[in-house]
Amino acid sequence: MGKNGINDEYVIIVGCGRLGAHLxxxxxxxxxxxxxxxxxxSAFRRLVEGFGGFALEADATELDTLKKAGIENADVFxxxxxxxxxxxxxxxxxxxxxxxxxxIARVYEPNRQNVYEELEIKTICPMTLSAEAFKxxxxxxxxxx
Amino acid sequence: MGKNGINDEYVIIVGCGRLGAHLxxxxxxxxxxxxxxxxxxSAFRRLVEGFGGFALEADATELDTLKKAGIENADVFxxxxxxxxxxxxxxxxxxxxxxxxxxIARVYEPNRQNVYEELEIKTICPMTLSAEAFKxxxxxxxxxx
Numbered sequence: 001m002g003k004n005g006i007n008d009e010y011v012i013i014v015g016c017g018r019l020g021a022h023l024x025x026x027x028x029x030x031x032x033x034x035x036x037x038x039x040x041x042s043a044f045r046r047l048v049e050g051f052g053g054f055a056l057e058a059d060a061t062e063l064d065t066l067k068k069a070g071i072e073n074a075d076v077f078x079x080x081x082x083x084x085x086x087x088x089x090x091x092x093x094x095x096x097x098x099x100x101x102x103x104i105a106r107v108y109e110p111n112r113q114n115v116y117e118e119l120e121i122k123t124i125c126p127m128t129l130s131a132e133a134f135k136x137x138x139x140x141x142x143x144x145x
Numbered sequence: 146m147g148k149n150g151i152n153d154e155y156v157i158i159v160g161c162g163r164l165g166a167h168l169x170x171x172x173x174x175x176x177x178x179x180x181x182x183x184x185x186x187s188a189f190r191r192l193v194e195g196f197g198g199f200a201l202e203a204d205a206t207e208l209d210t211l212k213k214a215g216i217e218n219a220d221v222f223x224x225x226x227x228x229x230x231x232x233x234x235x236x237x238x239x240x241x242x243x244x245x246x247x248x249i250a251r252v253y254e255p256n257r258q259n260v261y262e263e264l265e266i267k268t269i270c271p272m273t274l275s276a277e278a279f280k281x282x283x284x285x286x287x288x289x290x
Contacts (some may be wrong), residue, residue, distance in 0.1 A: 011283065018253070022276050027283070076283050104282050106275065108163070124278045126271035127164050130251065133269045134168055137249050138156065138221050 008033055012069050012100075014060040014090055015080035019106065019126075021046030023078065028053045035069045060090060071098045079105040084112060091121045153178055157214050157245075159205040159235055160225035164251065164271075166191030168223065173198045180214045205235060208242075216243045224250040229257060236266045 009032045013020050016038035024036040025048045034053030037060045038044065044055045058065040060081075071077065077094035079087035084107050091105040096119075104122045107113060116123040154177045158165050161183035169181040170193045179198030182205045183189065189200045203210040205226075216222065222239035224232035229252050236250040241264075249267045252258060261268040 009283075019272050019275050019279075022272065023279055026276065026280065078279060078283075080279075102283060104279060122282050124275050124282070126275045127167065129274040129278060130164050130269050130271045131167050131171065133274060134164075134223060134225075134249060135171065137267050137269070138154075138172070138223075138247060 009075045010070065010073055011035070011076040011078065012037070012066075012071060012074045012094075013078045013080060014038075014087075015082065015106075016040075016043035016046060016055070017080065017082060018046065020078075020080040023080070024053055025051060037065060037069055061086065063093070066093065066098070071100065074098070074100050076100070076102045076104070079103075082108075084109055088112070088116065088119075088121075091116070092119060095119065095121055154220045155215065155218055156180070156221040156223065157182070157211075157216060157219045157239075158223045158225060159183075159232075160227065160251075161185075161188035161191060161200070162225065162227060163191065165223075165225040168225070169198055170196060182210060182214055206231065208238070211238065211243070216245065219243070219245050221245070221247045221249070224248075227253075229254055233257070233261065233264075233266075236261070237264055240264060240266055 011027050011032050011034050013024050013036045016036050020036060024034050028034045028051055035056055036053060037056045037058060039059050041057050056069055077100040079090040081087055087105040091103045094100040095103045107123045107125050110125045110128050113123050156172050156177050156179050158169050158181045161181050169179050173179045173196055180201055181198060182201045182203060184204050186202050201214055222245040224235040226232055232250040236248045239245040240248045252268045252270050255270045255273050258268050
């Protein structure tokens, strides 16, 4: 349930790359209110036709952008730019300044995950997930045949 | 169990980027025989000190390289370069020419996963795994707090 009423969870995603756009499309289709922010207008081509969320072409590291995106009412904030430092900064702002309840950031460099944990930010590291999946595949005897 | 005896699974990894190196280190530490191939000598800096696998600086798309890596005896072949086309080609060679039992490839572009399935190659897509993890985090009410 969102702050805004029944089941209308309000999600802000920063970064409309492959993952950000995929999530925006999926969350929109599952009925959530989605705002996706990217500085590059070309990034939004990844959104599905008929995407009914809000695509905001702006620099999310400016507080005005986050306000415009409605961060004060956001239930979920996902920082998915291609830069770990930007993601950690955005996640911190969302968590500490705006008190967003669920803050999730992508990190490419897993060594930094402990920093995020201290800040109570949930991190998702594609490399770690992929490594686990590879190890499962290798150790699981079903293999490719 | 490897082809070579008791429990000495023989793993070839192509691509010593963040994920390839992480896997090479982890598999070596779990007692597997590991050969890791990369064209760029600087890539091998990611291997742990004391890495006891074999680091082969060569172009894996040349059959000679794969032979030198011992592909004829490999139990597992993992194609983890940063290029989907290279990975699919390498995985096909490992599967169809050398009959490697477990062939796994990383794909950045999930649209291609059906191609791999037809070829009976196991694929791992970091984006898909990350999207699932994000969706789990968002839907799971524990959140970041």
